[in-house]
Amino acid sequence: MKVPPASIKDVAKRAGVSAGTVSNVFSGNRPVKPGLAKRVREAAAALGYEPDRAASQLRGGKGRVVGIVIPELSNPFFTSLVAAIETAARAESFDILVASSSDDDSEEAARLRTLLAWKPAGVVIVPASDEFPSRGLLEKAGLPFVVVDRVPQDFTGDAVSSDNFDAGLQAARHLFELGHRDIVVAASSMRLQNIRERCSGIESVLRETDSAPLSLIELGFSFESAAARLEQLATERRRPTAFLALTNFGTLGVLATLQQWNARVPDDVSVLGFDDYSWMRAVSPPLTAIRQPVEEMGRRAWRILRRRIEGDSEPPEGIRLACTLERRRSTATCPPGTTIDIKRPSRRDRDDLAKSN
Amino acid sequence: MKVPPASIKDVAKRAGVSAGTVSNVFSGNRPVKPGLAKRVREAAAALGYEPDRAASQLRGGKGRVVGIVIPELSNPFFTSLVAAIETAARAESFDILVASSSDDDSEEAARLRTLLAWKPAGVVIVPASDEFPSRGLLEKAGLPFVVVDRVPQDFTGDAVSSDNFDAGLQAARHLFELGHRDIVVAASSMRLQNIRERCSGIESVLRETDSAPLSLIELGFSFESAAARLEQLATERRRPTAFLALTNFGTLGVLATLQQWNARVPDDVSVLGFDDYSWMRAVSPPLTAIRQPVEEMGRRAWRILRRRIEGDSEPPEGIRLACTLERRRSTATCPPGTTIDIKRPSRRDRDDLAKSN
DNA sequence: CTTTCTACGTAAAACGATTTACGTTTAAAT
DNA sequence: ATTTAAACGTAAATCGTTTTACGTAGAAAG
Incomplete structure (x- = not known):
């Protein structure tokens, strides 16, 4: 039953084009003539080809994953937040990597470190505490990130929280x-x-x-x-x-x-x-x-992160949403x-x- | 503030060894003499090196990620399940990739397909319905998977559910x-x-x-x-x-x-x-x-999946846990x-x- | 008709790890 | 002391993509 997954080369061969062209068809990175593109797409469909995310991540540098770090996966407030972010992110074909810190600073740093090893495009984080030692990690990595809900006192970056x-x-x-x-x-x-x-x-x-x-x-x-x-x-x-x-x-x-x-x-x-x-x-x-x-918080956090990923460098946004x-x-x-x-x-x-x- | 992340070569150079040796120190794949290993570890620490998961995934084939597909991220039953699996998986340094199907078969298949593109080591899934069309995808990929909670009537693979x-x-x-x-x-x-x-x-x-x-x-x-x-x-x-x-x-x-x-x-x-x-x-x-x-369900699901990932090929296990x-x-x-x-x-x-x- | 673009395809290099093949050192055996 | 094998390092090949550098064909301009 097991079928070795098709690679970009298999598709290229079947469509009678080069690997680079197949890449361009899927990434839309450079234009490909409609006729060829169609042939490539058909070949891909026939082989059940799906680009390997790990490989594309590796070469491209910028992956379509975002990390989410929350204090507890068992707290419905945080999971609602994750749900909202996932919905928004999925719409732009980003995948999410979730980690929970158990409300502990050092656990948070450890989890973030392994998250960072995936080279995500950005991170949404609800810090375990106001100390927020992960901030250093994130800044050193030069990664866009948005802090949600628990925004430390003197925090100056992008943040979304309740009023x-x-x-x-x-x-x-x-x-x-x-x-x-x-x-x-x-x-x-x-x-x-x-x-x-x-x-x-x-x-x-x-x-x-x-x-x-x-x-x-x-x-x-x-x-x-x-x-x-x-x-x-x-x-x-x-x-x-x-x-x-x-x-x-x-x-x-x-x-x-x-x-x-x-x-x-x-x-x-x-x-x-x-x-x-x-x-x-x-x-x-x-x-x-x-x-x-909470849903609005998730959506807003995603919107800001999305813009930063695109390279936007406006001054940080600190959003406060009204509670009722x-x-x-x-x-x-x-x-x-x-x-x-x-x-x-x-x-x-x-x-x-x-x-x- | 942004520092380009250190690669295995940087570590190798600093420690005065080859890249292969550094790899062996971290993966434990082949033994390295204690003295050298220590030097490598120090160099890595100094540079803040963390192996790039995408790269190791690509070459190694087998990654340390598992996919989890649940019907709803907003249903606390399912998120408790995710929390339990995450805890167990993290203990063996597996990361989790979460996707939700919105209780919809075709959505589920789509989400699973993108999950599969990460070449996870295994998948835990709560199917959107008894149709469970994703089963074909999983089997074609030859991936170990465990079905939890909603086990279809005639399902024969590994499964964990309540009695x-x-x-x-x-x-x-x-x-x-x-x-x-x-x-x-x-x-x-x-x-x-x-x-x-x-x-x-x-x-x-x-x-x-x-x-x-x-x-x-x-x-x-x-x-x-x-x-x-x-x-x-x-x-x-x-x-x-x-x-x-x-x-x-x-x-x-x-x-x-x-x-x-x-x-x-x-x-x-x-x-x-x-x-x-x-x-x-x-x-x-x-x-x-x-x-x-629910916690027990998560733990058991992980245990089975873990064994399958190791290559265990015992007949499928169908676990039913008592409710109280x-x-x-x-x-x-x-x-x-x-x-x-x-x-x-x-x-x-x-x-x-x-x-x- | 030649020149100059533009459009788009190809081949090869690169990403950062793991793995393989091979070489050198060290320890064990005779 | 010599042989043999085990232990462990290194260099190079490799994974599946994206990207770069380059080439070719056709269109537009002179």
């Missing part, structure tokens, strides 16, 4: 409008710039309303670590009236813990999640959540009984007080 | 034990062998208990199509006392629809889901579900009021009746 500050702002404002003052923010790790940005968004609302400082817990990068950390929270403080999760694993962790505490959502406690998945709409109560435009608040039913007005107003006297109140003396 | 019959059996039995007799089974498409197997498992329980025939709807492959189809169901028949979903999108669709109908789970209707994800534990009520051992029922709280005893006993007289009853005449 995290605004996302935090929207989320916090929503909960405040519902009367919540005792909110616990569930983050993955403050070592990530995007998380810090979301927090500043929240803090700006706290400041606006002159409220107590941010109450925050770090949950790590897995469902399990999140649940464990939250379990511990119960022993440290009384239950807040609302949880604001800043990642999808955080959302899951909060929900699972509330489950164990037998707390009803939203009657006993409101929950605002991050990232928007099908299951959030399907469950009861449907989850209020901040939706990141999906209001559903897991957030409700804070029940009056449970609202313990821990608000400090507002500036205005204090001023009034001062005047009256 | 779908038993999964259906367990699920149905669980619902029957809780007293449910009016169950709607939500499948993706009966054109898939694995779905048919799950159905026969369910049917065997129906037969055992002499119950009414299977009530089934096909929901398609996306959350949206599932929700739409279920919406329509409401106009066609009265509400069942339980839903048994056979895929993860089906589970989501059922849940979302129940949501819209304002039906409480499990008080009004029980729900048994398929596939087991974090969110199922986190939501309220936690979902009873059939768990497929995760009992949680979305299934409950059928409320007596709503139990409409549509059971036909059992064979025993009928026999008794006949005798008494």
Whole structure:
């Protein structure tokens, strides 16, 4: 059953032309007269010929592969991103090489190194951390690359991410409008710039309303670590009236813990999640959540990378895409009984007080 | 900043040896004296040398890449599978090339063809359908491949899947034990062998208990199509006392629809889901579900493929892994009021009746 | 009619590794 | 000490493409 694959020479012989001509027919690199081209194409079809990518890569230097490095293949946010990029890349007949870093800097560097050995045309990367040591590798290789989602603080290259500050702002404002003052923010790790940005968004609302400082817990990068950390929270403080999760694993962790505490959502406690998945709409109560435009992020990342591959050398583009608040039913007005107003006297109140003396 | 990547010759020159020796140091293909080997390794490190995979692929013929073809990159079941395979493959320094077929046969063939152009050492594939036209391509290429999850009816090669019959059996039995007799089974498409197997498992329980025939709807492959189809169901028949979903999108669709109908789970209707994800534990009520051992499936698929790549030619292996029922709280005893006993007289009853005449 | 382009085909070099064929050194055997 | 074989290096051939340098034919220009 096994047939040795046809090479460009076999096709050339069958079509009665030289190998170079066959190459030109397929690569479109130089024009070939229609008649000949047709003969070549027929010969190729008859032999089931497909150009060997490794060989063409080797000689041509520039291959039609792009590398994608993400922290976790088991996190649907990242795989959605990969799906979006793959769709866009495939449309221009680029193949994708995927690697995951397990949220670890040195793992990331190692994976990237083997990726680079394929001489890809470009790389899309969601860094494992703000340290982003892979940056050096990429720059040394002189490869175009786009950073997505986790854009380090002082990063100057091409980047696509959510408008995290605004996302935090929207989320916090929503909960405040519902009367919540005792909110616990569930983050993955403050070592990530995007998380810090979301927090500043929240803090700006706290400041606006002159409220107590941010109450925050770090949950790590897995469902399990999140649940464990939250379990511990119960022993440290009384239950807040609302949880604001800043990642999808955080959302899951909060929900699972509330489950164990037998707390009803939203009657006993409101929950605002991050990232928007099908299951959030399907469950009861449907989850209020901040939706990141993940498909759009993937498309934009590809578009930028594509241009760079073409040789475009405009100044770096830093794209921030707006998130939207999906209001559903897991957030409700804070029940009056449970609202313990821990608000400090507002500036205005204090001023009034001062005047009256 | 851009540095032209070092080639094997650069390393050879720096270490004062020939290119062949450098190759041997890295490939371990032939022994090299420790002293020399060390010198070569140092030179390589100094130059940041990494063997060009395309070049080594070209000459060596056998590359260290494996292709993975799955129906959807946005379905967490499949991406979990990819994650498991990637972990196993990476441990033996194989890279993975991922392609998705969008559940379409011809798309699958096209994607596979471009994958094959990389001359991978092997392929793991979840076919888009039972037709599995890609099989011919793979066999013609003489490439080892393993079929996972959707194994066509009469398939004879290496395969790894769940024990779908038993999964259906367990699920149905669980619902029957809780007293449910009016169950709607939500499948993706009966054109898939694995779905048919799950159905026969369910049917065997129906037969055992002499119950009414299977009530089934096909929901398609996306959350949206599932929700739409279920919406329509409401106009066609009265509400069942339980839903048994056979895929993860089906589970989501059922849940979302129940949501819209304002039906409480499990008080009004029980729900048994398929596939087991974090969110199922986190939501309220936690979902009873059939768990497929997806990581194990990935590991086993890799193990078989690895052996075939090594040249093993044992007869094909058809592995079936057991699923487990995760009992949680979305299934409950059928409320007596709503139990409409549509059971036909059992064979025993009928026999008794006949005798008494 | 000659000259000058332009268009397009061919043969051969190149890409960066592995592998083969062969040579030299070193160790083991007589 | 001589022979034999094993061990290990080197140079050159090779994988299947793309690219370069060159050649030829026909068209356009003078």
